[in-house]
Each structure stands twice: as C-alpha cells, then as structure tokens.
Amino acid sequence: CSAIDACEISNGGCSAKAECRRTTPGNRACICNAGYTGDGIVCIEINPCLKNNGGCDRNAECTQTGPNEAVCNCLKGYSGDGKRCTYISLCSQNNGGCSEFAICNDTELTERTCTCKPNYIGDGFKCRGNIFQVKCCMCLLSLIFLQIFNIMALSIKDIAGPGPFTLFVPRTDILNSDPRVKDWIAKGVMAQVLRYHIVGCANLLYNDLTTVTNITSLHGDLIHISYSQNSLILNDKAEIILSDAVGTNGVIHVINQILVP
Numbered sequence: 001c002s003a004i005d006a007c008e009i010s011n012g013g014c015s016a017k018a019e020c021r022r023t024t025p026g027n028r029a030c031i032c033n034a035g036y037t038g039d040g041i042v043c044i045e046i047n048p049c050l051k052n053n054g055g056c057d058r059n060a061e062c063t064q065t066g067p068n069e070a071v072c073n074c075l076k077g078y079s080g081d082g083k084r085c086t087y088i089s090l091c092s093q094n095n096g097g098c099s100e101f102a103i104c105n106d107t108e109l110t111e112r113t114c115t116c117k118p119n120y121i122g123d124g125f126k127c128r129g130n131i132f133q134v135k136c137c138m139c140l141l142s143l144i145f146l147q148i149f150n151i152m153a154l155s156i157k158d159i160a161g162p163g164p165f166t167l168f169v170p171r172t173d174i175l176n177s178d179p180r181v182k183d184w185i186a187k188g189v190m191a192q193v194l195r196y197h198i199v200g201c202a203n204l205l206y207n208d209l210t211t212v213t214n215i216t217s218l219h220g221d222l223i224h225i226s227y228s229q230n231s232l233i234l235n236d237k238a239e240i241i242l243s244d245a246v247g248t249n250g251v252i253h254v255i256n257q258i259l260v261p
Helices: 131-135 143-151 153-160 172-177 180-187 190-195
Strands: 018-022 028-032 036-038 043-045 060-066 069-074 078-080 085-087 102-108 111-116 165-170 198-200 214-216 222-228 231-234 238-247 250-255
Touching (some): 165 238, 180 190
Parallel strands (some): 165 250
Antiparallel strands (some): 036 043, 165 198, 222 231
C-alpha cells in the first residue's frame, strides 16, 4: 500500500492562489500564497490601500499595483515620496504669479489670492502705484534720473501726492550722455528743469496730447506739442517714444530729449 497524495489532483481542491501541503496520508492543508488572504480554498488578493491608506501619507493617493503591493503618490498641491507629503505654497515661488506690488495669500489647495499692497491699485496681478513709484520701476529710466529725483525730492515731492500729474521722462542714454545734467545740478537749477518735465492737475494720456498744442508745466512755461509722421513732438525736438505708464495719480511718457525751459 502507498500513501494517498491529497495534493496530486487539482491542487488538492485548494485555490489556484494557494499552496497545497500534504499533512498525513490522504490529508492536506491549503495555504494562501503571499499577497492573498483566505482559508486556502478561497484566496482573495490583499489590497493594502484599504488599511491605513496603505502606509501612505494622508495627503497622498494609494494605488494598488499587485497582491499586497501599492504605490503612494502625493496629491496635487503636495510634494514628497508619497509616504510623506508636504504642502506646496503657491506663494513661495515668484510671489504666486501676483504682482511684485501685491500680497499673495494661500487660501486652499491650488488656490491663492493676490491683493495689491497699500497705496497701489489693480487686480493683484497688475498693481499700479503713484507716478513717483511707477517711475522707479520703469526699465527705461536711468539711474542718473532717479538720483536726480531723489536729490530734488523736497522740491518735487508733490508728485507723490494725489495729483493728477503728467510726467515726461528723458530716455536713459540721453541723460547719461548730456553734460548739462551735472552742470545744472552743480548750479542748483536742476529742480527748475525737472519741473519743466511735469504738468500738474492733468492726467494726459497719449491720445489726449494729440488734441492740444500747448500745455503748462509746473515750471510755469509752456510746452509746445505738435503731431508729425504719427509721432508726438514736444518743443519741436523731443519725441514721445514710450507712453501711458499709468499710476494712481498720473501718467508717465518717455521722451528722447531733455526739455529745457
């Protein structure tokens, strides 16, 4: 007589996902394979994501990839290996896409608000200050011109007031190369020259300037305006080459010559 192998036929009646083990002659035990659970007759694949999110961070998604196997991926708005996920602040990079003159506030996942800082107006993505502030941010304005304005701040501080004002700013290379600038500063007449570049009580955009022939500067002298070959010319020599940089209290135009009263 020979012992009967209970596992010999049809895996001993065990699940296809189980191992049939001989115990005593004619008897066997069914043991579910790794990654499966059950009594051996019926074996069910274990989904690790069903318990404690599969060991993933609470801000991660657990995805089953096989029997008792899973991967963890951080949710949108978080970074990490899935086991540990850290919130990504939208405001931490490039001010969240808000203006440099705005305050970025994280509100919820993938959301943030942009609010213009005090004394600035706009939608948060574009914020405008007064023309004294706008002047300091225009890339075409030279350092010399900014220094001049700072030197004469007490004389022309009113352009930081409520306005409105229209300001004509000479181009960078003109200011850098014109020897008269340093001479005017030395002689103490630069404030007068600056005032000749400012029009008070008027917010004159480019289109507005096309409709007038003369405007009065803060210096008191007239600035003559003419329109030639699709360009606005001041005093028959200074052309407006960049226009309508709007602030809360006025507008700036860049010109290619210094205006002299």
